[in-house]
Amino acid sequence: MDPVFFLIQVLNGVQYGLLLFLIASGLTLVFGILQVINLAHGSFYMVGAYLAFWFTARSGSLWIAILGGLPLALALGFVIERLMIRFLYRRDHLTQVLLTYGLILIFNEAQRIIFGSDPHSVTVPQIFEGSIRLTDTLSYPIYRLAVSGVCLILVMAMIFVIQKTRLGMYVRAGSVNREMVQLLGVDVGQLSTLVFATGAGLAALAGMVAAPLSSVYPGIGEHILIICFVIVVIGGIGSIKGAFIAALLVGLADTFGKVVVPEFASMSVYAVMAAILLWRPQGLFGRAG
């Protein structure tokens, strides 16, 4: 492979990985801290994408869409936690899977009723329009780079909140020993609502940011759900740092899988997962046992 094109493929892989991290980060929070298997994570992503479409179609600006859509997505996460997820913390994973699978069906049907089954697209914000010329035939859309920037900022913000703030400390402690944190006077119920709503908000934000890149169509959430679980499992459940590294690995594996071993492209990501789990069954940054 030509070194120039090799570097461009690395850029593709990293850029795709960063986007995947943005999508998977909410899932690793909810899965790792609340120990809830949230299959509806992809639905929140879809909700974000359609909110972006709906708001930009009316206001003409993705910025307004994010400003208007994000609070709605957080509120949606809040309501779903309070009305449903709340009652499942002490139940086994099967109940959680059933409930959140039911949510997928409801969200998909609602999407069909409200928006129909045509694909839609979302326009790129004006300041990120255009592209950078890389070779004589290939350019790189500026918006893709901007999305990578957003993802990087978000990684740092999340790591900062979880590692350096009091809130992050409660969250970390709550994930290790719920009862103990409760005894120390922290309202774990409220903390859980906060974490779940944040997870939903992150997924929706990912959907909104990715909407101009991916276009908006029915079933958009299901495509990303499996890859998100792969990232969470590779990274180690609940670890933001792990999810970050895992997302980059998956992005690169997917990109180079398609180019280098096209016959096995659909398996390259899972091969990486299998190899890592053989080496570290708890994932890259997961707690053993």
Added chain:
Amino acid sequence: MTRQIKDKNLRLTRRAVLGGAAAAAAASTFPAPFVLAQSAKLKVGLMLPYSGTYAALGNNIADALILAVNEKGGKLGGREVEYVRLDDESEPAKGAQNANKLVVGEKVDILVGTVHSGVAAAMVQVVREEGTTLLIPNAGVGDATGKLCAPNIFRTSFSNWQPGYPMGKVAAEMGHKNAVSITWKYAAGEESVQGFKDGFATGGGKVTHDLRVPFPDVEFQALLTEIASIKPDCVYTFFAGGGAVKFVKDYDAAGLKKSIPLYGPGFLTDGTLKAQGASAEGLLTTLHYVEDLKNPINDKFKADFQKATGRPVDVYAVQGYDTGQVLVHGLAAVKGDAKAKKEFYAAMKSFKVSSPRGEWTFSKSQNPVQDFYLRKVENGENRYQKVAVKALAEPTEACKMA
């Protein structure tokens, strides 16, 4: 005949009444086939997607089919028609079960369906066993009129190979010598690319690289970079729906559209233009229909369909309309007796269909032999350019009937 029995009963002798009753009993025990065919309704099963991604396609096909029948008085071969609708949900796993519901459960005389190739493949298997007449109004799966062709299976749309071939021929005519193909790694994509290759080869063109994306993955960036490094004369692609939108937009955003022309079958720009926006402007595609085709039948159909349904026509409506026309013609020839298969099939097979897409006939494998048009996207609409290939038949080596 009914009146005759009445006359007898009018006399009201005990013997006559008993005799009449016996005759009636005998008639009901041993019905003459002709009598039954005239009296019972003809059942037409419309197994199509009425929900999910393809719902709009299924509804257009069903409504246009019924429009074609109603234009001829609403009967088929003089018999009243009962349409039995079944939503196939575009779910291949339920394909055989749903087809059996209509064929075995409802005992339909004619089965029509469907959009999704995987579901259609299951329907083909069922009618090959049960012998029911099947008309396929969309699904392009090659085997249906290829390896698995049968006297009772007709297709009124296209085979996946067909729309690719004329695009290959046009690309070669434009002086392109080498091309890259990119599609999902599934049968429909491979069949379409094979069509392009065969057409391209007629002008000495060669597809040098076949790039494949796992279905239904829509992350194309890595392969777009590959295309930029290969620098072919042109690219042939087969994607539909959300994948078509994203691919066309990504291809443009990567700056490739300016230097390497992108070609595809008409499905690349059908029902997706609004979402593709400026990225699709100028794209060339080939298909057996384009809305602005100039012929009186198309003009009339566009107006009638709009009036009947309130929706504009598309290629799926045309295919549904032609399915209706084929049924009207075939059943008129046997006076509504769908069991007279030999004559019924012979009538359909020799029918010259006067369609909004232009006149077409059935090939020996019972797939349309039809004109393909070159279309160009201008101001957000597919516009007719020229006839790319006249009377194109699919290759029929695989079909034993041909």
